Amino acid sequence: MDAQVRSVLRRVIQRIPNKNIENLLKKWNCLSADQLCALDYTRPKWMIVEQVTSFCEENRLNLKHITNLEMIYHIENPDKGVWHACQLTEAQDDAVGVDLTQFKEQFKAHLHGVVRHISIKIKKHEDEAIWIRIAWGDNFSKPNHLKPTYVVHHLHTSYVFISNLMAKHKIFLCQALVIATKHGSIKDGHLSTRSLTAMRELLLRRYQQVTYPAMFTVTKHLFAGLFTDPCIGKEHSEHEEMRYQMSCEAFGHGPTPKLETAVYRLETRYRGNGNHTLSDREEFFRGVVRFSSSSLLDSLRHCVASGMAEGPVTPLLSAITQRGRNYFVITDKGPGVSSQASAQRA
Amino acid sequence: QIFFLLFFWLGVFLFIMEGRGSAVNTPASRPLTRRSKSYGRSCVEAPSYFWQTPGHLTVLKVPTSRGAAKSQLITNKVDPEHIALLVKNEWKLSYVTPLHHFRHTQLKSYSRHLAAFIAAEKQQGVAVEVGLEAGFKVTFTAVLGLAETDEDAETVFIQIQSKPAFAAAADAPKVVWRGWLTCVNGDPEYLRSLPSDFVSLPLFCTSGSESLTTLVKTWLERAFDCNFGSLALNSTTLNWLAALWTGCHPTCNIRHLKLAWSLPTQPPLDVSYTVNPQDAWELWNSIHPEESTDDKIDIKEVQSFINGLETHFFRHFKIYLSAGTLVKVSTALGSAHLDGKIKIGNSDYITTLLTLLTESALLKMPT
Numbered sequence: 083m084d085a086q087v088r089s090v091l092r093r094v095i096q097r098i099p100n101k102n103i104e105n106l107l108k109k110w111n112c113l114s115a116d117q118l119c120a121l122d123y124t125r126p127k128w129m130i131v132e133q134v135t136s137f138c139e140e141n142r143l144n145l146k147h148i149t150n151l152e153m154i155y156h157i158e159n160p161d162k163g164v165w166h167a168c169q170l171t172e173a174q175d176d177a178v179g180v181d182l183t184q185f186k187e188q189f190k191a192h193l194h195g196v197v198r199h200i201s202i203k204i205k206k207h208e209d210e211a212i213w214i215r216i217a218w219g220d221n222f223s224k225p226n227h228l229k230p231t232y233v234v235h236h237l238h239t240s241y242v243f244i245s246n247l248m249a250k251h252k253i254f255l256c257q258a259l260v261i262a263t264k265h266g267s268i269k270d271g272h273l274s275t276r277s278l279t280a281m282r283e284l285l286l287r288r289y290q291q292v293t294y295p296a297m298f299t300v301t302k303h304l305f306a307g308l309f310t311d312p313c314i315g316k317e318h319s320e321h322e323e324m325r326y327q328m329s330c331e332a333f334g335h336g337p338t339p340k341l342e343t344a345v346y347r348l349e350t351r352y353r354g355n356g357n358h359t360l361s362d363r364e365e366f367f368r369g370v371v372r373f374s375s376s377s378l379l380d381s382l383r384h385c386v387a388s389g390m391a392e393g394p395v396t397p398l399l400s401a402i403t404q405r406g407r408n409y410f411v412i413t414d415k416g417p418g419v420s421s422q423a424s425a426q427r428a
Numbered sequence: 429q430i431f432f433l434l435f436f437w438l439g440v441f442l443f444i445m446e447g448r449g450s451a452v453n454t455p456a457s458r459p460l461t462r463r464s465k466s467y468g469r470s471c472v473e474a475p476s477y478f479w480q481t482p483g484h485l486t487v488l489k490v491p492t493s494r495g496a497a498k499s500q501l502i503t504n505k506v507d508p509e510h511i512a513l514l515v516k517n518e519w520k521l522s523y524v525t526p527l528h529h530f531r532h533t534q535l536k537s538y539s540r541h542l543a544a545f546i547a548a549e550k551q552q553g554v555a556v557e558v559g560l561e562a563g564f565k566v567t568f569t570a571v572l573g574l575a576e577t578d579e580d581a582e583t584v585f586i587q588i589q590s591k592p593a594f595a596a597a598a599d600a601p602k603v604v605w606r607g608w609l610t611c612v613n614g615d616p617e618y619l620r621s622l623p624s625d626f627v628s629l630p631l632f633c634t635s636g637s638e639s640l641t642t643l644v645k646t647w648l649e650r651a652f653d654c655n656f657g658s659l660a661l662n663s664t665t666l667n668w669l670a671a672l673w674t675g676c677h678p679t680c681n682i683r684h685l686k687l688a689w690s691l692p693t694q695p696p697l698d699v700s701y702t703v704n705p706q707d708a709w710e711l712w713n714s715i716h717p718e719e720s721t722d723d724k725i726d727i728k729e730v731q732s733f734i735n736g737l738e739t740h741f742f743r744h745f746k747i748y749l750s751a752g753t754l755v756k757v758s759t760a761l762g763s764a765h766l767d768g769k770i771k772i773g774n775s776d777y778i779t780t781l782l783t784l785l786t787e788s789a790l791l792k793m794p795t
Contacts, residue, residue: 346744352711353743354736359714367711367740368704373697381697390691390751398744412744 087145088135090227094152095131097162103130106158110151113137149203149227153215156232157207160278163232163245167273167281167406170240170259172266178238180264182206185237189214189262196254201225211236218251231255234278235263241271241285243278272407280339285406325393329386332395333403338379344408346371346398351414366414379403490791492727494668494783496675505573511775513571513585517606519633521659521768522645523789524609526626527652532582535568538651542566545647546588546640565589565601576612576779579619581627583610588640605636607644612782615790630789631782632656633770657792660768664727665788666757671716671730672780673759677709678718680776682759687737691752699749701741705759711736 083091098106100123107113107121117137121130138148156162186204193200199219206212214233217225231251234243242259256268275281352360352367360367375381382399385391391399402408543566571583585608589601609629611619619628634641645656674685685708691697715736716729738749755766762773762781770785772778 348744350744352707352736353740354711355732355739360711360736365707367707369707370702371741371745372700372702374700375693375697376695378697381691381693381695384693385691385697385747388693390693391745391747393746396744396746399746 083135083139083144083148086227087148090145090152091135091138091148092131093228094148094155095134096127098155098159100124100127100130106151106155107134109154109158110147112141112143112147112151114141117141145227149201149215149217149230152230153203153205153213156215157205157213160234161276161280164274164276165243165245165278165281166247167271167285168242168244168256168259168268169271170242170263170265170268173240174264174266177264180237180262182212182237185212185262189258192258192261193254196257197251199224201227216251216255218248233259235259236286237263239286240265242268243281245278272409274408275341275343277340277342280341283339284341284403321389322387325389326387328393328395329383332386332400333379333383338377338383340376341378341402341408342376343372343374344378344399344402345373345410347409347411349411349413378408490664491787493724495723496672496725506571507573510569510571510573510585511778513587513606514608514778515772515775517635518769518771519635520641521661521770521785521789522632522634522656523630523659523792524632524648524656525630525654525793526622526628527609527648527654529625530627530629530652532570532584535570535584539566539568541651542568542586542644542647546643549643563591564604565591571608571610574610574612574779574782576783577614577616579616580611580614581629583608584629586644588636588644605634605640605644607632607634607636607641610782610786612779612786614786618790630793631659631786632789655794657794658768659785659789659792661764661766661785661788663754663766665784666754666764666766667730667734668727668784669762669764669781670757671712671725671733672784673757673761673777674705674708674712674733675716675718675725676761676777677705680761680774681705682708682761684759686756686758687754688756688758689749689752690755691747691749697752699747699752701737703737708737 095103103123104118104121107118113134117140120137121133123130189204190202193202193216197218198221201217201219203215204212205214212235214235216231216233217227218229218231219225229246229248231247232245233255235241244255247255260266260268271285273281273285348369348371349366351365352363354360373382379402382391382402386393386395398410398412401410543564546564546566565588567587567589569585569587571585574583575581586606587603588605590604591601610631610633611629612631614628614630622628632645634644648654649656670685670687673682676682682705684702684705686700686702688698688700691699712733715732716725734754741747741749753766757764758771760773761777763771764781770781772781
């Protein structure tokens, strides 16, 4: 095992808490039962790394095995790193007929054709997701296994999720994806987050949509305790009901996908409080608004439900869930526009 | 028996009268009379008797208007090396009551005493720093030139360096803690009213470990009969900074005006709004024109500025930023956080920032 392989192995082991290492190694299935028993997970991390490394040397494991281990780690822990979404467009007629073998062949063939030194690994996970690991080299240097790109795609959906892609490799990857999935082009999805799970939930609509009446009975109990006077409670409950309904329509009910941020680049004319000098001018009042929270959609939903935001929910915010993106450039449609600004793609 | 009762009640009556008499003599508001206490030996009595400093002849008012931020080449007044000490660090703010018998001429002696104090505390087992320090070197320096008025006392900068146990003589000692006491444009009436043996340096900025900060504060409290408290900024101060800094844009590129709010949702939502500096300046200029003959900025104009930004935000997102709290303001000139943390970005406008902070410190002090 050369130095690079050892580095990859060391990095994987160092990232995992000691208690999870055993499971990962078992799934990997490259160490013998004796070796697995011999490992002591109570020892300091560096000792475990050394032990595992020596077992791998004993078993004469090579780069292939180690990169497999890294891939298993990422598949089991999809919410590490930063993921970006891309969307495939202009599906050709035979796009629906693409199967896994075809995809793999085409994808690898294209990349091997354009990049001299490259290492590609493709795995299909039980939930129908295709995981791809790419270590990039170039005309003169071997693939760099310390900075691999990871790509996740569900066949026959139009979304691709990418992590750790350098700008100079983007064009190669995009071309390969477009060809292998038989689409016309691919574009930026304007959605990035730490949690691949959240991204998939949002885009593949895996989280619960609104079934409003069932949820309201729950919240009625939540709000009931707030008002001691039943008359005040009754007065308020109508407003609460309406606000709650609006918040669920925009952001769903129940657990939401765990997004962390949403960024809006504002290029609209000034709409402050009756300030005539500024409201009359043609130029935009530029700024960038960034919302962040440990669970953005929950915060926004609470914002609407509690009255901190006025309903109906502005399309700027509901676009996060409706359009599945968290980066927007907001412009006025033209001079003398009406009060609503539209969300446009960058 | 009746006589006895009569005398008894007379005694009680007189007693009550005396009590009431003294209550009448003392005004209900701030004490105007000086209390002549003997401050005696500072290390013996508990600090709580001493921090009620006499001399509050005036009530400190919260200003509703102030002059615009003036740029000045501070390096004309202050040694650039000293300026470099203040800029680019993040400082935690505290206020401190006036220092008794503090002499700018005794700084070397204070350095020695504080170093000895820290060493003694460390020997007693008070945790200071993890490491193999043999000792600490403390330096008190006077930073001349920051004081603006005649009543302001000169700034004092304190630096603590650690001497590692096994270092060679040539090894540079590492700075482990910094702090400075300052007073910039302090309320002149208040400062004049202090007795002559008190020095007011109400703003204390620190950077370094909490344990060292506590030690330094303890020593200062014992040596100069003063009392410290944490200085949290309020949203009015942050609003002033936003407006004053924006007003500087023509002369000094502020690069951006970034405001951060925190809304009390579950989980909490942070909203940051970074405004293009030119656009922010145009908004400010439309409220308080640059050419206006009156150099004073009124608090209403500041509020109008912030309201304008909040309203522009509301028109887009329908979220009431006023439901949350403004927690941080930052531009290239510096940043200020509600928790009482500041960063000085550019020394040219340092006087403006320090004036506001000195004011906050004086207002926060218990009287």
